[in-house]
């Protein structure tokens with residue numbers, strides 16, 4: 001069957017930065033496919049976009065952590081007559097706490113979502129993306145620039161995403177395919193409570209809204225940039241994280257992350 005809709009597929013579109021990506025891409029005229037686990041939120045977002053006079057996005061609810069999920073999502077998209085032109089790999093979460101105190105299964109689920117699903121989706125949809133001379137926008141993090149004691153697995157997943165995206169940027173550039181890594185600093189979303197981060201990040205000098213983050217990501221992706229770090233404070237931080245000698249940096253990062261743990265994680269895992 002011939003695919004009739006060329007879409008931008010956005011993972012983690014039910015909340016936070018992914019939801020704002022959906023609004024930004026829709027405003028710029030992209031037809032969308034939205035995924036995440038919470039179908040009701042995806043449907044409400046699709047209604048909102050349709051009410052603004054845009055094509056109603058395809059809604060494809062999916063838990064992306066299981067190994068077979070990306071394949072099932074690709075099948076669902078094909079059944080809906082969709083083909084991916086742009087892929088926004090945004091779904092992800094973090095966990096703050098000592099490596100040996102955090103549950104193993106949760107940390108592995110984080111690797112499955114932040115790394116495995118992202119690689120699988122990119123590989124599955126690349127033929128369509130190449131055919132359309134489209135692109136892949138991967139949400140990494142400023143955490144990708146350095147190791148992160150007390151968030152060791154999360155930082156490592158984002159270092160993977162950053163490295164992987166930069167390599168693909170170079171591989172696919174000659175084929176007219178854009179690949180961008182977005183490296184946000186703190187963004188007040190559901191991320192902090194899921195991660196077990198106690199303090200609000202909203203007042204931090206580095207904090208940017210989910211909307212501003214998505215807009216910066218969209219603009220950098222459109223312009224074919226390899227890495228986008230939104231906000232001047234975050235740009236400086238990223239440079240410091242990448243360049244500072246590890247023996248100075250790591251003890252400071254360790255102390256900071258340990259002090260940010262929620263009471264719940266402190267009492268149940270320390």
Ligand SMILES: NC(=O)c1ccc[n+]([C@@H]2O[C@H](COP(=O)([O-])OP(=O)(O)OC[C@H]3O[C@@H](n4cnc5c(N)ncnc54)[C@H](OP(=O)(O)O)[C@@H]3O)[C@@H](O)[C@H]2O)c1
Pocket residue numbers: 011012013014015016017018035036037038039062063064065090091092093094113139140141142183184185186187188189190191192194
């Ligand atoms: N907020 C920050 O400070 C910050 C900073 C740097 C990078 N980031 C990155 O930005 C991305 C988006 O995070 P956010 O801040 O927008 O967090 P968020 O508000 O918690 O949103 C996370 C999104 O991921 C989806 N998701 C979570 N687990 C999933 C699963 N198993 N299968 C499918 N979808 C799943 C969630 O949807 P459902 O719950 O409906 O499944 C939700 O839409 C993440 O990759 C995060 O690492 C965030």
